[in-house]
Amino acid sequence: QLQASGGGLVQAGGSLRLSCAASGRTFRSYVMGWFRQAPGKEREFVAAIKWSGGVTYYADSVKGRFTISRDNAKNTVYLQMDSLKPEDTAVYYCAADPDGSSWYMWGSVYDYWGQGTLVTVSS
Numbered sequence: 001q002l003q004a005s006g007g008g009l010v011q012a013g014g015s016l017r018l019s020c021a022a023s024g025r026t027f028r029s030y031v032m033g034w035f036r037q038a039p040g041k042e043r044e045f046v047a048a049i050k051w052s053g054g055v056t057y058y059a060d061s062v063k064g065r066f067t068i069s070r071d072n073a074k075n076t077v078y079l080q081m082d083s084l085k086p087e088d089t090a091v092y093y094c095a096a097d098p099d100g101s102s103w104y105m106w107g108s109v110y111d112y113w114g115q116g117t118l119v120t121v122s123s
Contacts, residue, residue: 001025002022004117007120012123014084015081018078019077020077021076028052031101032049032077033046033095034046035092035095045104046066047062048104051070057105065082065084087121092118096113
């Protein structure tokens with residue numbers, strides 16, 4: 001139900017846009033999140049957006065560089081990543097929380113997850 005795409009190899013300072021296509025249900029009341037997991041590290045919150053209203057949240061590490069957005073017509077959430085750094089290298093996952101919880105930073109509140117897309121930033 002969540003299909004993530006857009007990962008790849010990019011040089012430091014470059015940009016990528018990740019997409020998360022949602023299908024199979026109505027996501028209008030959901031919170032949609034992006035998480036990432038680097039090799040040997042725990043999964044961490046990156047950004048989230050309330051589908052209704054478009055309120056956004058960001059981890060401090062990506063604030064000012066990443067932008068989360070959604071396209072209602074395409075049922076798709078995007079993560080625009082600019083000024084990428086080698087430390088942004090990770091597998092990125094999109095996730096959906098049907099309850100619209102305020103605990104958007106916690107992976108445990110998300111019921112649905114995409115398959116992950118690898119982002120590699122070379123120095």
